[in-house]
Amino acid sequence: MIKISGLKKKFDNLEVLKNINLTIEDGDIYGLVGRSGAGKSTLLRCINGLTDYQEGSLTVDGKEVKNFSSYEMREFRRGMGMIFQQFSLLNRKTVYQNVATPMQCWNYPKDEIDRKVKELLELVGLSDKMDAKPRNLSGGQKQRVAIARALSMDSKVLLCDEATSALDPKTTLSILELLKKINKERGITIIIVTHQMEVVRNACNKISILENGEIAAQGETKEIFAQRPKALQNLLGEESTKLPNIGRNISIAHYVNDISDGMLITKMSSDLNMTFSVVDGQILNYSDDKFGTVIINVTEEQFPAITKYLNDRNYEWREIVSSLEKSEVEDNDIN
Numbered sequence: 001m002i003k004i005s006g007l008k009k010k011f012d013n014l015e016v017l018k019n020i021n022l023t024i025e026d027g028d029i030y031g032l033v034g035r036s037g038a039g040k041s042t043l044l045r046c047i048n049g050l051t052d053y054q055e056g057s058l059t060v061d062g063k064e065v066k067n068f069s070s071y072e073m074r075e076f077r078r079g080m081g082m083i084f085q086q087f088s089l090l091n092r093k094t095v096y097q098n099v100a101t102p103m104q105c106w107n108y109p110k111d112e113i114d115r116k117v118k119e120l121l122e123l124v125g126l127s128d129k130m131d132a133k134p135r136n137l138s139g140g141q142k143q144r145v146a147i148a149r150a151l152s153m154d155s156k157v158l159l160c161d162e163a164t165s166a167l168d169p170k171t172t173l174s175i176l177e178l179l180k181k182i183n184k185e186r187g188i189t190i191i192i193v194t195h196q197m198e199v200v201r202n203a204c205n206k207i208s209i210l211e212n213g214e215i216a217a218q219g220e221t222k223e224i225f226a227q228r229p230k231a232l233q234n235l236l237g238e239e240s241t242k243l244p245n246i247g248r249n250i251s252i253a254h255y256v257n258d259i260s261d262g263m264l265i266t267k268m269s270s271d272l273n274m275t276f277s278v279v280d281g282q283i284l285n286y287s288d289d290k291f292g293t294v295i296i297n298v299t300e301e302q303f304p305a306i307t308k309y310l311n312d313r314n315y316e317w318r319e320i321v322s323s324l325e326k327s328e329v330e331d332n333d334i335n
């Protein structure tokens with residue numbers, strides 16, 4: 001388990017991480033998301049001991065990382081694999097040699113190296129590319145080699161820094177499938193730093209959204225997408241101006257496996273004997289589920305009965321205020 005409390009990190013006078021609190025359980029696929037410069041990579045580098053922090057605590061399995069001796073730090077880093085956007089492969093070496101290199105550095109016996117390289121290349125689906133050089137591989141294949149190499153030290157944690165940012169959407173999905181398989185079959189905890197929201201939805205069970213070095217939202221991925229806090233809207237670039245600015249707009253989230261948008265709306269309309277308009281709806285895929293959000297526009301009079309109906313049935317809902325109304329409210333406040 002990785003537990004971070006009250007962590008602060010400065011570069012000279014620039015505070016880039018401010019009071020970070022988060023817990024990553026063993027077996028999580030944890031997403032650290034945010035815009036460029038939010039502090040994601042710096043937080044990742046604190047987690048693997050590559051950079052220090054001035055205040056707060058960061059423990060891995062109960063041990064404070066900044067108190068490690070140099071020997072402990074070496075052993076600790078050995079247990080953390082890392083992959084990057086630019087793959088960082090050795091171009092003059094073959095795929096086999098790239099995966100073997102960390103084990104050679106740690107003086108593993110030759111037969112063990114051979115067994116592990118072959119096993120890992122099988123895991124990432126590249127047994128037939130053993131003798132190829134990186135320049136002859138696609139981006140997705142290069143990242144597969146990097147993953148095999150990162151796991152060669154029997155890592156318990158795999159850190160991924162924008163690992164799919166240079167890949168096309170289809171290849172990104174195949175890499176995410178591989179990461180999910182590794183997580184499930186080998187019980188490896190995975191931490192994914194990304195600005196790609198589809199990566200988070202597809203792979204991560206939990207996320208923290210960083211804004212200017214602070215955690216602006218945090219929790220189970222599905223809950224965050226259901227509740228759509230401001231930090232998520234900022235990342236998605238959601239516009240609420242398209243919504244009607246008469247009546248009230250309610251966003252309802254639900255599992256598509258339980259009930260479809262149409263069923264939910266028809267049933268609510270007939271149970272309450274009310275009609276209202278559907279102004280938006282979308283279905284998003286999560287790792288194992290389909291999750292829908294539908295936005296309805298209701299009158300002021302309908303609002304209490306509808307929200308009671310949703311509360312009684314434990315539906316996740318929230319009111320969306322259009323930005324036009326918001327600016328009017330702000331103007332009124334000033335006047």
Ligand SMILES: Nc1ncnc2c1ncn2[C@@H]1O[C@H](COP(=O)(O)OP(=O)(O)OP(=O)(O)O)[C@@H](O)[C@H]1O
Nearest residue numbers: 011014016034035036037038039040041042043195
């Ligand atoms: N070595 C450094 N020295 C000084 N400032 C740094 C250093 N590394 C990062 N920063 C600053 O810290 C802030 C956070 O950077 P960081 O790379 O962690 O953000 P990020 O969210 O990972 O962004 P990106 O997605 O663009 O990599 C930025 O303002 C950056 O300029």
